Amino acid sequence: MSANGVLVAHGDRPREGGPDRKQVEVAVGVLLRADGAFLLTSRPRGKVYEGYWEFPGGKVEAGETVEAALRRELIEEIGVTIGAVHPWRVEVVDYPHALVRLNFCKVHEWSGELHMHEGQAFSWEQLPVRVQPVLPGTVPVLAWFAQERGFEGATHAGE
Numbered sequence: 428m429s430a431n432g433v434l435v436a437h438g439d440r441p442r443e444g445g446p447d448r449k450q451v452e453v454a455v456g457v458l459l460r461a462d463g464a465f466l467l468t469s470r471p472r473g474k475v476y477e478g479y480w481e482f483p484g485g486k487v488e489a490g491e492t493v494e495a496a497l498r499r500e501l502i503e504e505i506g507v508t509i510g511a512v513h514p515w516r517v518e519v520v521d522y523p524h525a526l527v528r529l530n531f532c533k534v535h536e537w538s539g540e541l542h543m544h545e546g547q548a549f550s551w552e553q554l555p556v557r558v559q560p561v562l563p564g565t566v567p568v569l570a571w572f573a574q575e576r577g578f579e580g581a582t583h584a585g586e
């Protein structure tokens with residue numbers, strides 16, 4: 428785990444892959460508009476946690492950097508070409524289906540229109556987030572925003 432990583436365990440099902448299971452690297456994009464709104468997308472049908480809201484992104488492939496993976500995933504999933512990628516925070520989440528290492532990156536510039544290529548829904552959100560349910564591994568990001576923005580109270584519905 429990185430120095431700024433936190434470990435969040437979620438769910439009480441037995442873990443897949445035994446005690447030596449590998450961390451799956453995930454590149455996650457926090458797209459920010461000038462007014463501070465951030466983009467959330469819903470997980471497509473057929474994926475674990477289908478319908479849960481998250482930041483767009485996906486798994487880093489072998490030999491790929493987090494930045495390259497993020498550029499690829501955002502073209503594939505939401506149809507935008509991103510500008511500078513700013514690594515923000517890292518979080519490790521221990522799900523029953525996988526141990527994931529989420530590399531959250533802020534992105535302020537992109538080109539192209541949003542097109543949800545996997546049938547997801549999208550929403551530009553501010554705190555408190557109105558869409559629900561929010562993916563467990565996404566919830567801490569809302570707390571980081573709250574800290575940055577001096578926001579107090581529940582960060583999302585259904586808490």
Ligand SMILES: Nc1nc2c([nH]c(=O)n2[C@H]2C[C@H](O)[C@@H](COP(=O)(O)OP(=O)(O)OP(=O)(O)O)O2)c(=O)[nH]1
Nearest residue numbers: 453455481482483484485486520527562563564565
């Ligand atoms: N994209 C994204 N994934 C997240 C977030 N929070 C969180 O716990 N995750 C987890 C869910 C998944 O276990 C993993 C991402 O894997 P994924 O299945 O979406 O990745 P992928 O698009 O490459 O999927 P696949 O087609 O290879 O199955 O990270 C988040 O905010 N965004």
